[in-house]
Amino acid sequence: MMAQQDLRVVVIGAGMAGILAGIKLRDAGYENFVIYEKADKIGGTWRENTYPGLTCDVPSHHYTYTFERNPDWTRHLPPGSEIQAYFERTTAKYGLQEYLQFGQEISRCEYRDGRWELQMQSGLQDSADIVIAATGVLHHPSYPDIAGIADFQGSIFHSSRWDHDLPLDGKRIGIIGNGSTGVQLVSALASRADKLEHYQRTAQWIMPVENGHFSEEERRAFREDPALLAEVMNVDAFNAAVESYTQGLTDSNSEGAQQIGGACLQNLESSVRDPQLKEKLRPDHAPMCKRLIFSPDYYEAIQHPNANLVTEGIERIEANGIRTRDGELHELDIIVLATGFRTDQFMRPMEIIGNNGVDLESAWAVRPVAYLAISIPDFPNFFMLNGPNGPVGNFPLIDIAEHQWTYIEQLMEEVNSGRCAGISASHEAMQAFDEERIAAAKKTVWYTGGCKSWYLDAEGIPASWPWNYSRFVAEMAAPALEKFDYFPVLQIKQAS
């Protein structure tokens, strides 16, 4: 695709996906674009999450854009700060600074006369032919509804709002939640706290993983010889592992599911010494029902003399700590709410009005939906990266976004070439897709595995991509254009 028309493109969000969009737009010759970011720097989730121990559980060399590998990772799993630095470096290298506008939170997008009219909270307005929503998924903090939460006299905050001025060493720290975040926090803080209490509501399956160091020598070798880096990465083997993992999500009898379940069980059996603690840590649901936790050291950390796993259930929070249901008051200086995110928000609270005045809230009245996670009927030229029902949480998001871009680029080409002025999924395609998706979702381990998780929507249906990796890659390679409504310029003008 090469830009033929001077289409105005607005990208919303300067996280991993928005930066990708900017690079790809420039590559294709689109110069008339802007990336609006509500915060004061790029990075998305990696800007917002800075908690101690923050790590991505995708092997480092695979957590990059395919066109911008990074030989400089210091660990086998990438630390959050290195990921943020990678995105900052990449943004500069691809000359995106001049396309970025910070401190611009979009409050409203309305499709009028064949264009998107955008309103920022700052008062700024813009209009665009095409909008790319790269607003992220796991970033609206979910605050628990625990009685007395406002009474706590110490420091209490969500894991994604870390206060780095707060001293941690020698403190009494309580961590609520044992998703990937809570587990990483316990590993990082158990040996630093005077007392670390981990509040677990539901035990998790924990997959052992190595997190070694890359030596300076190895990093130099990767820098000097990209072929060596490619060899070490072995993309085919990695993709095969992702495929096997996703096969496990959709078929709990598959070899992949059996291997993962076996490895988690073996990890629990061999790593935890105290039989009572082992039973507390033993999950009551199928492996992978919740987002699998990868950790090299959680079991070791929770057995640290300063650490204590609390499973009694939280009665309330009081001025001095947490009172559990058995009546005990656990005195604390700091409480961290590692309680996850509201994963059904996407672009919201932005107000989004599509063709003929259809608003997103009514289009999403039952649940957030998008055809193949990218396009919503009646919202022409509004494309999402990591939108609803995409494979969020089960394959590397960065890889997902690149595949989605390939698809979006081809939809944009329909406009760029003059074949239409606007394009969005048809209602028929959306409905057929969603029926098939829901039927498949009910067969996944997220639904059958006997647990609750952020994968489930308000009606208890798993919201994530319910098929395997290879189907996703195949779908993203080329859009079935007959599934889309084409809006000729005239029709748009008449409709408005």
Ligand code: NAP
């Ligand atoms: P999460 O997986 O949603 O976990 C939230 C935790 O908070 C759960 O343990 C939940 O318990 C607990 N919780 C929620 N409300 C509670 C309440 N009222 N009382 C007690 N406990 C409560 O959130 P997360 O750990 O932040 O992770 C979210 C996602 O971010 C991950 O699944 C992953 O996709 C991503 N992430 C990835 C990495 C990585 O290494 N790649 C790191 C961090 C996050 P229940 O289980 O009982 O509901």
